[in-house]
Amino acid sequence: MYGYQLRSAFEESTGGTWPLNIGQVYTTLSRLERDGFARALPGQDSQRPYEITEAGLADLEKWFTTPVSRTERPRDELTIKLALAVTTPGVNVTDVVQRQRSATMRALQEFTRMKAREHGPGDLSWRLVLDAMVFQAEAEIRWLDHCEATVLRHRPAHPTPTSPAAPDPSTQEAHSR
Template identity: 70%
Template structure:
């Protein structure tokens, strides 16, 4: 998700100035995505340039609030109606790191996997502790963000198990250095045999 759509969604609640937007954004995401205030104001400037928000007159304290425009509402509605595609997500740094570790001389790939697994399990324990410590039902947005982090950590742990098993089955030393790289299988693509 871009900050752009996050700010538009927050402004749909009503006019806000930069610090209010930053606080509301961090509260809505359970503090999992801290925003730099400079990023908030830069994004607001771009949204204003694109006629998706408009600046209101300065208040007594010198703060300038922004409100969403009709075009901003249309842009926000389109974003909510459009599914997130896998290709739209950021690059997976861990997958890239392990792919490079396999082809970099002197790197102990099993140690890289184990180090990541330890960090992933520590994060999973912390997320689970946060969920259990919530005696009162948390606000639904925070609960959903926390559940997503738990599920992602669990999936990462399973993937790391798969990586480790693959290292046993296909040790890097047995691969030919001159063999062409296999093209990844893309969803919906039919492979010829």
């Protein structure tokens, strides 16, 4: 396939969820060629098709059969945002959580609408990607509920004032006599 065909096949398989920059596709193809996992075939005009090599097939099989590691987690902007909100004076953490929950709920509703649309049997890969997005949104909403409850347990919503209590009128009356 040509780079553009590879990009199209990837985006079709994932429903366009993670669009690829064509420059990155060709950079990756060059690296795969350098490492012996792909080879360029004679092309027409300025386009060069690529094919996977035996070493590439072996590496691809290894990739498919190796579980994804959870030890090196990618940065999670929402987790970072909430961790910093808890430690930053003046930030209403509950408001941050509620705004995110609303946005995630809207996304979940859109994913559900997308699932309801008729899909053909060739859309199985897209259906799996969509299911993953639904499950991740549902998990995020549960996690946000947990965060809100935890924050409220550790920080009352309306802290009691630290000023001295107003004098009891009956005590004042007794002192004035």
